[in-house]
Amino acid sequence: MSLVNGPELEAATAENLSERPGSPTSRLDFQEDGMTGSQxxxxxxxxxxxxxNVRTYIIFTAAAYPDTLVASSIRGIVTxxxxxxxxxxVGRWVDHAPHRLKTxxxxxxVNRVSVIGASALWFFIVGAGSGPQESITTEATSWVPSSWKDAMFALILFLGILETLSASGNMLSMERDFIVTAADPDGRPYDLTHLNSVMRxxxxxxxxxxxxxxxxxxxxTNVRVGVLVVGVMSxxxxxxxxxxxKRVWDLNPRLRVLKTTDDRVETQAESFTESTCLQNxxxxxxxxxxxYGQDFRNYFSSAVWIxxxxxxLLHISALSYSATFITFLLNAxxxxxxxxxxxAAGSVVEISSTVVTPVGVHYLSKAKNHGRLRGMIGARNDSEDIGATLLEQAPDQQAGTETGLERLGLWGVSWQxxxxxxxxxxxxxxxxxxxxTTSLPTLVSRILTPLASRxxxxxxxxxxxxxSRFGLWxxxxxxxxxTQTMNPPSQxxxxxxxxxxxxxxxxLAQHIITIALHRPEQFKWIALVSLVAVAVSTVTYAGWVWKMRGHLVHWERIGKGCECVKFRVRHEG
Known part of the structure; x- marks a missing residue:
């Protein structure tokens, strides 16, 4: 593999901006400089x-404020x-930042600084504890006065915002930029489907x-040791x-190519405006x-926004092993x-979905170039952006992969x-x-009465x-x-x-519904709302697939199968 030094490659990029992922030169890079096992x-x-580090950054609010849920609620609402x-x-910043590694x-x-800083503050305001028997909700003596404690908690809220946004930025930079650019074409060992599945x-x-x-x-040990461990690990x-x-960036020439955007004229106009208006x-x-409004307009103008x-919409559902659902189960x-x-069993099922997905996409992608809009998605975009999408690298293979993704996604949400x-x-x-419930019709009441033994x-x-988590993931x-392959790289x-x-x-809507229906006997209505949300999501996605493919089920194949069965029955008879 021949490597090009970063400065030399950047200079070459400045001279010829057409050498972007998806161009003929870039396609040659895919062939010669594919992702290796080391990368x-x-x-x-x-x-x-x-x-x-994101998953270990648990919130120690219960230890600092053991007698109230107000502090944890405030933090959840703020973030x-x-x-x-x-x-x-944050997403727009990732799109427009030219240097992928710096982004x-x-x-x-930023994420590490916010976590380490918050951990230092938590260390002083959580309960000191006395030993292994301490619970995270056990009240103990804080090392700071009450007024200082509230001020430090306010600073923790600010750091929590930075932690949340930097974690989102890290995920966007990695999932929507780094791996999409570095991935091999479909069918190669490290194609996008494989990388997405392993990362998930x-x-x-x-x-x-x-x-x-x-x-x-x-x-x-105690809560303070837990806080210390989180900060030290981070x-x-x-x-x-x-x-x-940096090693991935060094070894992959495609990642080292500086991104170009189409807002250079806008940037010059903005600089002129700032100089004449004294940065008004x-x-x-x-x-x-x-x-901000343009981001939302671009979102709803995308072919894949549905x-x-x-x-x-699935995030409005409370039918998962969340804190709310677990609290209800304990009360039940x-x-x-x-x-x-x-x-734990649900987590194992979730992990298994990442193994099945690449196999399912490969199997269901055998039907190529069928559907009403197949091959027409990029017609509305400029040629430069379309050249940068993965769909243009190998049209037949990519169209087949897209079909497999659509079909498997429909199976997944329907299974859920x-x-x-x-x-x-x-x-x-x-x-x-x-x-x-008791005022419902007799038939409905009988259906909703206890079905079986405990x-x-x-x-x-x-x-x-x-x-159900299998289908969700x-x-x-x-x-x-x-969304990675059907959007222009700049968006x-x-x-x-x-x-x-x-x-x-x-x-947030789920939390509001939970607050409004907070009594244990009302959780069944939350469950019903959750089911309706999943049903709406399924119907909406099915409508989009029907629009893209022109059908949902191959009825002609089902008809041929039935005829084949009838013929065998007659022949055997």
Missing amino acids: ALNLYTSHFLSTW TLASICFASI LSSTIS RIDLICKLIAPILISIIVSA AASWGIELLCA FGIRVARSLRR PSMALS GFSLALITIAR LLNLVPVVFALWSLAPQDPI PVLAFILFFSLSI IFDLTTQQL RSSFAGVEYSFVSFFE
């Missing part, structure tokens, strides 16, 4: 360290609102193991993560709002040990919906009866909920790749930033 290992290591307001801005390194560094597998494994490890450390992995990202604050605010919105009488086992139906019935059977009901609930992975991260804003909005 992939460094890429996975960098992503693992980022994800691990969610920050994501709603600023996620698209990724900046997100890593790493994320889900960290999601399962990291909180458990921190909880064990806190239980074996500091120790900082340099390693930057080094791994009002003009800057108006310009920021205009750009799958993105369908995926975002299920043991913490049973819930923990079921949650079907398996959540028995979950809702089980929850209605568990929930105490209220006046609204063990059978528990099995239906936990088994169906766990296997298949849908997540396929939709992610569709990938800003598109995902708007998607993150909608995800946070629907999560």
Whole structure:
């Protein structure tokens, strides 16, 4: 593999901006300079360290404020609102930053600084504790006065905003820029489907193991030791993560090509405006709002905004192993040990979806160039952006992969919906009866009465909920790749930033619904709302697939199959 020095490559790029991913030169790079196992290992290591630190950054609010939920609620609302307001801005910054390594390194560094700073503050304001028997909710003497404690918590809120936005920026830079640029064409060992699946597998494994490890450390020692461990791990992995990202960048010429944007004229106009108006604050605010609105207009003008919105809508569902759902299960009488086992089983199912997805996409991508809009998606974009999309590198193969993603995504979200139906019935059977339920028609009341014995009901609930996660993450992975490949490179991260804003909005809506229906006997209505949201998401995505492919089911193949069966029956008869 021939490597080009960074400065030389940047100079060449400045002279010839047409040498971008997707151009003939770039296609030759794909053939000669494909991703190697060493690059992939460094890429996975960098992503693992980022994800691990995000997952271990648990909030120690309960230890600092053990007698109230106000502090944790405030922090949740503040970080969610920050994501709603600023996620698209972070995505636009990732899109327009020319140097990929500097962008990724900046997100890593800001995240580490915010976590280390917050950990230092938590260390002084959480309860001191007395030993291994201390719980995270045990009240103990703080090392700072009450007034200082509240001031430090306010600073923690600010650092929490930085941590949330930098984590989003890191994910956008890695998923929508780094791996899309570095990935090999479809069919190669390190194509985009393979990289996405492995990266998501790493994320889900960290999601399962990291909180458990921190909880064990806190239980074996005390809360302050847990805070110290989080801060030290974040500091120790900082340099390693930057080094791994730089090694991938050094070894992959495509990553070292500076990104170009189409807003150079706008930038010159803005510089002139700033100089003549003495950097008028009002003009800057108006310009920021205009750009913010443009991000949303670009989002809704994309050919793939409907799958993105369908995926975002799923975050309004409370039918997952979240804190709200676990609290309801504990109030319903299920043991913490049973819930923990079921949650672990669900995590294993989630991880298995990352193994099945590449195989399923390959199998379902055999049907090529069929569908109403196949091959027409990029017609509305300029030729330069289209040349940079992965769909143009190998049209037949990429169109087949796109078809496989669409078909598997429909199977995934449909699987989730079907398996959540028995979950809702089980929850209605568990929930105490209220006046609204008792006033329902007799037939409906009979259906919603307890269905079976407690063990059978528990099995239906936990088994169906766990296997529904299989379809959810298949849908997540396929939709992610569709948004990666069907958006112009200059809008990938800003598109995902708007998607993150909608995800946070629907999560906030879920919290509001939970607050409004806070009594245990009302959780069945939350479950029903969640099922309706998943159904709307499924129908919406199915409509989009029908629009793209012209059909949902190959009825002619089903008809041929039935005729074949009839012929065999007659022949045997």
